[in-house]
Amino acid sequence: MSSANLHSQAYEVSDTAEAIEFYYEKGWTDGLPVIPPTEASIRAMLDASGLEPGREIAFIENRQVSVTAEKVAINAVMAGCKPEYMPVVVAAVEAIGDPLYGYHGPAASTGGSAVLMLVNGPLARELEINCGDNLFGPGWRANATIGRAVRLIMRNAIGTLPGKLDRSTLGHPGKYTYCIAENEAESPWPPVHVERGFRPEQNAVTVFAALAPHQIGNQLSNTAAGVLTTMADSMRISGSVTGQPQYAVVIAGEHMRVIGDDGWSKADIKGFLFEHTYNSIAHLKRTNRMPGTVLLEDETTMRPLVQTPEDIIVIAAGSKAGVFSAFIPGWGGKNASQSVTKEIRRP
Amino acid sequence: MERQIRVFDPTITPKEQALRYAPRPTSLRGKKVGLVENTKYNSDKLLLKIGKILQDEYGVQGMLLRRKRSSGVPAHEEIIRDILAECDVVIAGVGD
Numbered sequence: 001m002s003s004a005n006l007h008s009q010a011y012e013v014s015d016t017a018e019a020i021e022f023y024y025e026k027g028w029t030d031g032l033p034v035i036p037p038t039e040a041s042i043r044a045m046l047d048a049s050g051l052e053p054g055r056e057i058a059f060i061e062n063r064q065v066s067v068t069a070e071k072v073a074i075n076a077v078m079a080g081c082k083p084e085y086m087p088v089v090v091a092a093v094e095a096i097g098d099p100l101y102g103y104h105g106p107a108a109s110t111g112g113s114a115v116l117m118l119v120n121g122p123l124a125r126e127l128e129i130n131c132g133d134n135l136f137g138p139g140w141r142a143n144a145t146i147g148r149a150v151r152l153i154m155r156n157a158i159g160t161l162p163g164k165l166d167r168s169t170l171g172h173p174g175k176y177t178y179c180i181a182e183n184e185a186e187s188p189w190p191p192v193h194v195e196r197g198f199r200p201e202q203n204a205v206t207v208f209a210a211l212a213p214h215q216i217g218n219q220l221s222n223t224a225a226g227v228l229t230t231m232a233d234s235m236r237i238s239g240s241v242t243g244q245p246q247y248a249v250v251i252a253g254e255h256m257r258v259i260g261d262d263g264w265s266k267a268d269i270k271g272f273l274f275e276h277t278y279n280s281i282a283h284l285k286r287t288n289r290m291p292g293t294v295l296l297e298d299e300t301t302m303r304p305l306v307q308t309p310e311d312i313i314v315i316a317a318g319s320k321a322g323v324f325s326a327f328i329p330g331w332g333g334k335n336a337s338q339s340v341t342k343e344i345r346r347p
Numbered sequence: 348m349e350r351q352i353r354v355f356d357p358t359i360t361p362k363e364q365a366l367r368y369a370p371r372p373t374s375l376r377g378k379k380v381g382l383v384e385n386t387k388y389n390s391d392k393l394l395l396k397i398g399k400i401l402q403d404e405y406g407v408q409g410m411l412l413r414r415k416r417s418s419g420v421p422a423h424e425e426i427i428r429d430i431l432a433e434c435d436v437v438i439a440g441v442g443d
Contacts (some may be wrong), residue, residue, distance in 0.1 A: 009356040019354050026358050036354045065361050074357045105419025156357040291388055336417035 004052050006070055030154055034078035046074035047304035048083035050347025057090055058062055058097025060158050062104040068092055071157040079149035085142060088151045091344040092117050092209035095207040096200055098340045100186050106331040107160045107207030111329030112168030116210035117179040121203030124181035125346060131181035133319045135214055147177030172212040180317055187316035188260030196341045203344040208248055211239055219323035224262035227255050232276035238319040239290050239329025246311040248341055252318025255325045270309040275306035307334055376406035381434035385418040
């Protein structure tokens with residue numbers, strides 16, 4: 001247990017209600033009330049991650065800000081996290097500080113993205129991070145507060161304030177929280193962290209600068225190709241279209257069984273979606289997504305939605321019932337921001 | 348009234364940094380201009396137009412146009428290396 005001093009300025013207030021109002025007045029909330037961070041609750045967060053208060057978790061280059069464990073802990077308390085969530089929040093903050101994620105672009109852009117967090121490994125089940133019913137909706141403390149903690153850190157510690165350094169034109173509700181787990185117990189496929197080189201028993205979080213989820217429905221097909229044809233048709237014109245970002249595809253229960261029963265691997269899914277989401281240059285020009293007049297050869301010149309099949313992240317999650325899945329376009333383009341996976345380390 | 352709870356500041360104040368501008372030439376005559384294009388549509392046209400004005404009206408001798416990987420990232424190393432090696436001044440900016 002660390003006995004190092006906390007370095008943050010302390011304020012004295014008379015009770016919890018006054019503290020909540022104080023944090024509003026200071027502009028330190030996302031619009032919802034926060035849990036007032038006391039020394040005991042901050043230290044419980046630090047102890048759960050085995051980190052000293054001054055330990056640097058991420059360095060945000062363009063802001064020249066060093067995000068310390070203490071600030072991560074304070075914001076995690078404010079978000080309503082349990083101490084055992086802290087290692088997940090820490091790993092997510094490490095990940096958004098990775099140069100491949102490219103913090104400044106997705107955080108500041110008018111194109112407005114949120115940080116989608118996918119938690120993999122046994123810890124996701126231990127912490128009861130929802131991977132099932134109402135996947136992106138409310139009702140689970142871990143999902144609600146881990147994602148909220150990261151957004152509060154972006155706001156308070158890094159200065160990503162709406163209208164100032166966050167210039168999103170529209171934003172989306174995932175900016176309150178956007179944290180899910182993969183349904184590893186029932187998935188017919190290897191989980192995302194294993195695809196990315198981790199062992200199944202390791203815990204990892206993947207961050208992805210993501211737009212909102214788009215739900216697709218298909219209740220007619222009992223084949224993998226049938227379900228994914230619907231998915232591809234909905235994906236083809238979505239997100240920034242010509243920017244070639246990465247995509248996440250969330251395949252839920254009934255679709256998961258149909259596709260899995262057909263013997264399709266994640267690589268098959270990615271390959272099929274890659275091949276079926278090309279757009280013709282002519283169409284992109286006619287719909288004002290690319291400049292220039294339509295030339296004869298534009299009718300047969302095709303452009304893929306993503307750069308490679310591996311740029312489609314396939315996640316098994318969502319309710320067992322229902323014939324719905326989702327795709328999530330990434331922000332901007334892969335050249336500016338990529339999904340990043342980090343191990344979640346516990347003391 | 349007796350104070351009962353101590354709560355902590357969640358923010359970080361970024362360290363102030365002194366920005367240092369590159370020395371400005373007194374004249375552009377005979378100089379070569381680097382143009383850093385940010386990938387947004389028409390940004391190349393705008394920069395080349397600015398470059399042409401600098402050539403026609405200010406005696407600039409040459410231009411070097413380089414394209415960033417994306418508007419959301421800083422210019423990558425090769426761009427900086429080429430411009431350092433070949434140019435006297437540079438024009439860069441983000442715009443749609």
